[in-house]
Amino acid sequence: MNHEAANKARATVMDSIKQALRNVRATQSAPPQIPGRPKPMDSVKDLTHAFRTRLESVGGQVHLVPDACGARNLLRTLVEENDWQEIAVTDGPLVAQATDELDATTFEGSKDLDRLACCSMGITGVQHAIAETGTLVLFSHAEAHRLTSLLPPVHIALVDQSQIVLDLGEALSIAHKVDGGEPPPLVTFITGPSRTADIELTMVTGVHGPRELIVILIAPDSL
Amino acid sequence: MSSPNRRTSQHNAPIAHLKANDFKNASQAALQDAPLRRALSRATDTFKQRRLGALEEVDDWEALRTHGRAIKDETLSRLDHHLLRFVDQATARGTQVHFAATREEACTWIADLAERLDVKTVVKSKSMTTEEIGLNAALEERDLHPVETDLGEWIIQLADETPSHIIVPAIHKSRESVAKLFEERLGAEPDLDAIRLTQLAREILRGSYLEAELGVSGINFAIAETGSFLVLENEGNARLTTSLPRVHVAIMGIEKLLPRWADLETFLRLLPRSGTGQHLTSYQSIFTGPKRNPEDEGPEEVHVLILDNGRSKILDDDVTRETLACIRCGACLNACPVYAQVGGHAYGSVYPGPIGAILTPQLAGSKEAVPLPGASSLCGACRDVCPVKIDIPRILLHQRNEVTRKLPMHAPFERLAMKAFARMACAPGLWHRSLALARPFLRFAAGSSLPSRALRCMIPPLAAWSKKRSLPGPARHSFRQRYQRKNS
Amino acid sequence: MHLSLFVTCVIDQLCPKVGEATLTLLEQTGCTVDFNPRQTCCGQPACNAGYENEAQQVARHTLDVLEGDNPIVVPSGSCAAQLKHYDQLFPADDPDHERALALAPRIHELSEFLVDHLQYDASRSGFKGILTWHDACHSLRELGIKNQPRQLLAQVPGVELIEASECETCCGFGGTFAIKLPDLSVAMTDRKLDEIETLGVDGIVSTDASCLMQLGSRLANRGSKIRALHLAEILTQ
Numbered sequence: 001m002n003h004e005a006a007n008k009a010r011a012t013v014m015d016s017i018k019q020a021l022r023n024v025r026a027t028q029s030a031p032p033q034i035p036g037r038p039k040p041m042d043s044v045k046d047l048t049h050a051f052r053t054r055l056e057s058v059g060g061q062v063h064l065v066p067d068a069c070g071a072r073n074l075l076r077t078l079v080e081e082n083d084w085q086e087i088a089v090t091d092g093p094l095v096a097q098a099t100d101e102l103d104a105t106t107f108e109g110s111k112d113l114d115r116l117a118c119c120s121m122g123i124t125g126v127q128h129a130i131a132e133t134g135t136l137v138l139f140s141h142a143e144a145h146r147l148t149s150l151l152p153p154v155h156i157a158l159v160d161q162s163q164i165v166l167d168l169g170e171a172l173s174i175a176h177k178v179d180g181g182e183p184p185p186l187v188t189f190i191t192g193p194s195r196t197a198d199i200e201l202t203m204v205t206g207v208h209g210p211r212e213l214i215v216i217l218i219a220p221d222s223l
Numbered sequence: 224m225s226s227p228n229r230r231t232s233q234h235n236a237p238i239a240h241l242k243a244n245d246f247k248n249a250s251q252a253a254l255q256d257a258p259l260r261r262a263l264s265r266a267t268d269t270f271k272q273r274r275l276g277a278l279e280e281v282d283d284w285e286a287l288r289t290h291g292r293a294i295k296d297e298t299l300s301r302l303d304h305h306l307l308r309f310v311d312q313a314t315a316r317g318t319q320v321h322f323a324a325t326r327e328e329a330c331t332w333i334a335d336l337a338e339r340l341d342v343k344t345v346v347k348s349k350s351m352t353t354e355e356i357g358l359n360a361a362l363e364e365r366d367l368h369p370v371e372t373d374l375g376e377w378i379i380q381l382a383d384e385t386p387s388h389i390i391v392p393a394i395h396k397s398r399e400s401v402a403k404l405f406e407e408r409l410g411a412e413p414d415l416d417a418i419r420l421t422q423l424a425r426e427i428l429r430g431s432y433l434e435a436e437l438g439v440s441g442i443n444f445a446i447a448e449t450g451s452f453l454v455l456e457n458e459g460n461a462r463l464t465t466s467l468p469r470v471h472v473a474i475m476g477i478e479k480l481l482p483r484w485a486d487l488e489t490f491l492r493l494l495p496r497s498g499t500g501q502h503l504t505s506y507q508s509i510f511t512g513p514k515r516n517p518e519d520e521g522p523e524e525v526h527v528l529i530l531d532n533g534r535s536k537i538l539d540d541d542v543t544r545e546t547l548a549c550i551r552c553g554a555c556l557n558a559c560p561v562y563a564q565v566g567g568h569a570y571g572s573v574y575p576g577p578i579g580a581i582l583t584p585q586l587a588g589s590k591e592a593v594p595l596p597g598a599s600s601l602c603g604a605c606r607d608v609c610p611v612k613i614d615i616p617r618i619l620l621h622q623r624n625e626v627t628r629k630l631p632m633h634a635p636f637e638r639l640a641m642k643a644f645a646r647m648a649c650a651p652g653l654w655h656r657s658l659a660l661a662r663p664f665l666r667f668a669a670g671s672s673l674p675s676r677a678l679r680c681m682i683p684p685l686a687a688w689s690k691k692r693s694l695p696g697p698a699r700h701s702f703r704q705r706y707q708r709k710n711s
Numbered sequence: 712m713h714l715s716l717f718v719t720c721v722i723d724q725l726c727p728k729v730g731e732a733t734l735t736l737l738e739q740t741g742c743t744v745d746f747n748p749r750q751t752c753c754g755q756p757a758c759n760a761g762y763e764n765e766a767q768q769v770a771r772h773t774l775d776v777l778e779g780d781n782p783i784v785v786p787s788g789s790c791a792a793q794l795k796h797y798d799q800l801f802p803a804d805d806p807d808h809e810r811a812l813a814l815a816p817r818i819h820e821l822s823e824f825l826v827d828h829l830q831y832d833a834s835r836s837g838f839k840g841i842l843t844w845h846d847a848c849h850s851l852r853e854l855g856i857k858n859q860p861r862q863l864l865a866q867v868p869g870v871e872l873i874e875a876s877e878c879e880t881c882c883g884f885g886g887t888f889a890i891k892l893p894d895l896s897v898a899m900t901d902r903k904l905d906e907i908e909t910l911g912v913d914g915i916v917s918t919d920a921s922c923l924m925q926l927g928s929r930l931a932n933r934g935s936k937i938r939a940l941h942l943a944e945i946l947t948q
Contacts, residue, residue: 144520
């Protein structure tokens with residue numbers, strides 16, 4: 001479609017919308033207060049516990065460690081146990097700390113797509129996590145984790161307790177202005193592994209994205 | 224079950240593959256299909272249960288619905304304003320926004336773009352709007368190779384069928400039939416289980432993502448305030464479709480808009496709970512423009528294509544406008560006792576179930592979908608579960624009125640019968656005398672003797688009733704007669 | 712209290728005993744009940760089939776018949792819902808719209824009226840049997856009736872009430888739907904009955920005459936021993 005045709009389509013659609021709205025009285029603005037927040041969870045004061053319970057309920061694995069050193073040790077154990085050879089990493093600050101003594105090859109996932117497509121695991125940080133839903137919040141401007149959190153069969157996310165926010169509303173309101181007063185090009189919410197139930201409602205994980213989501217949660221206050 | 228063939232798409236209808244006027248035959252065929260009905264009943268029951276479980280977690284579901292609906296009403300009442308704001312904001316952030324008035328325009332625009340980019344393979348994530356416009360067929364006609372990546376959609380594409388549910392497109396297919404399909408079309412080992420079938424899909428589709436230079440997705444919600452848009456999913460195929468190819472095209476109907484970024488909160492609580500009974504689907508991606516420096520990942524170009532295709536006409540109708548508040552969760556399909564019996568294909572439209580029954584005639588014209596408003600017992604279960612409180616039974620009724628008004632030749636006997644009924648019901652003497660005369664006749668017709676049965680067969684409504692139901696014979700004397708006798 | 716009875720055409724013609732039982736129940740509580748013999752049908756068949764003009768005509772007649780200011784009791788949920796929503800048939804500037812709005816608060820479905828307005832005590836019923844309740848769509852969704860009939864049945868000493876998980880699922884009747892798509896209609900009925908047959912009940916109870924006709928006819932055709940019963944029949948035994 002050339003430029004002229006494109007303009008014509010826009011004019012046609014906008015005209016018919018304006019025409020249709022001639023007689024419609026604008027309804028008042030939606031009520032500002034958002035109702036229907038989730039019931040207060042028993043552990044609402046303990047965001048870490050709530051986050052963990054929620055994520056585990058949808059098949060995410062959550063490991064609590066006391067500090068960065070604990071995260072590094074746990075990661076090393078996991079890598080050994082699973083015999084992961086090729087590991088994609090991101091430029092996230094927690095990631096560098098946690099992977100500096102790994103007994104495996106690491107590479108930056110965002111720089112080498114071919115390698116990323118066949119590696120054994122991807123490690124990323126996150127920007128926030130949501131207690132209400134057990135969700136990881138990723139901002140594309142802050143860390144190059146778009147594909148590293150997606151292509152490998154296993155995604156390990158490093159989360160610090162201080163990154164956990166209460167609910168969707170809080171996470172959304174942070175995302176709204178986070179990139180110099182703007183939303184970043186991509187905000188990703190991740191709540192559990194990739195899953196499908198398209199064949200007879202049989203739940204299968206790892207259909208297109210990671211079949212396992214492992215969160216290493218640095219939580220000095222909870223241990 | 225007749226599998227609706229994609230090749231038989233009617234090019235002129237506003238909805239691709241439309242066969243809604245065939246509801247009676249198609250539903251009859253579905254009722255004979257025992258495996259289909261088993262699959263449907265299991266699936267709809269499961270989703271109903273999960274939805275109820277997910278609602279329990281929410282403090283005040285009713286208030287949340289009311290709020291969601293208020294946002295939608297606000298959007299629709301100033302849709303022109305919000306759309307223009309979306310265009311401005313999206314453009315300012317590097318997204319290219321385009322419009323299409325019809326499905327042909329939309330298909331042509333996407334095919335032209337693919338040719339301009341010199342791509343052959345187009346990966347697609349699940350989008351009802353692309354089903355509506357028949358994008359795959361249109362791309363194939365231009366020698367392009369569209370690949371559905373949602374597992375259910377991919378199965379449907381391999382089988383050359385149409386989806387039968389908004390959320391679970393292959394709900395009508397058994398594991399055995401999918402295994403057979405994979406064996407025939409992909410040379411897979413016979414009788415694979417769901418896990419192996421899914422793994423196979425992963426391996427094959429990975430190649431398509433890496434090869435494709437154009438990714439097409441739908442849009443669940445677009446935000447006027449920031450020019451952003453959101454896609455929800457569980458599989459990760461939409462994330463791959465919108466991350467790997469160099470160009471991302473997202474298509475939406477004009478009604479998918481929300482005014483403010485903050486409005487997402489309400490709809491993220493409403494949609495997954497209503498659709499799959501999850502508190503949140505595995506992934507939500509909120510896109511605001513192409514990758515920015517210094518990002519290495521993500522598409523270089525992002526396009527949003529805004530489709531009218533009859534929607535502005537719906538906006539023009541006071542009674543049916545609320546149809547455009549629909550967020551395509553599929554809850555009404557799962558709740559509907561008709562859908563549970565016959566499944567999506569019987570409706571002959573990419574939009575099946577209660578929402579399809581009201582949306583299809585509005586998009587395609589009531590002549591193209593005459594039986595759909597009647598494909599309901601008006602039980603109201605759909606209205607109960609709708610996250611934005613669309614009064615579907617009220618609209619069905621309105622559309623039934625429209626059919627009788629606009630199609631004067633439709634159902635001539637029924638029309639006569641209704642006229643006679645109204646005439647008699649307004650004249651009590653005539654009403655009661657006529658019924659007193661009819662009662663012995665009907666009592667005879669309700670009998671079990673051969674002449675009784677023969678008589679029933681000759682009168683179509685009695686025949687229709689008594690094929691699988693006994694005919695209740697009227698009482699010898701009516702309540703009115705007995706009352707008057709007692710009180711005289 | 713002085714009441715009017717709208718008996719409905721189905722009860723008038725097919726099961727007058729249900730109408731008489733309703734009358735008995737209401738009179739037992741000391742109410743006086745009148746029955747205007749000029750009443751015919753609420754017009755729902757025309758309304759649901761999309762014949763707006765015909766539905767309006769019948770509604771006007773019924774508005775005339777039901778003139779007054781006393782409560783009107785209807786032993787059938789869908790007819791009560793139809794009468795209560797007559798205003799939707801007339802544009803707001805039509806005088807009958809006003810009359811319809813005045814009629815609406817006077818309309819009461821039987822179980823609702825017995826419980827909420829007469830505090831009826833059902834313990835004198837001598838009915839014995841195991842029953843399950845069918846929530847007729849319009850009683851449940853248009854009139855919001857859910858607990859009242861259950862409360863009444865719970866008071867009857869000889870009744871054991873077993874809930875079906877599908878108690879809120881449509882029986883498949885739907886007016887002309889039952890004739891236009893008969894196999895689909897019956898398939899919907901069977902979905903309910905398949906469950907109910909496993910409950911070991913003697914009867915399915917409701918206050919919707921049309922649902923009872925659909926359920927009863929299919930039960931008879933299936934050769935089932937389960938009966939479709941109107942609440943008034945249970946309470947007057």
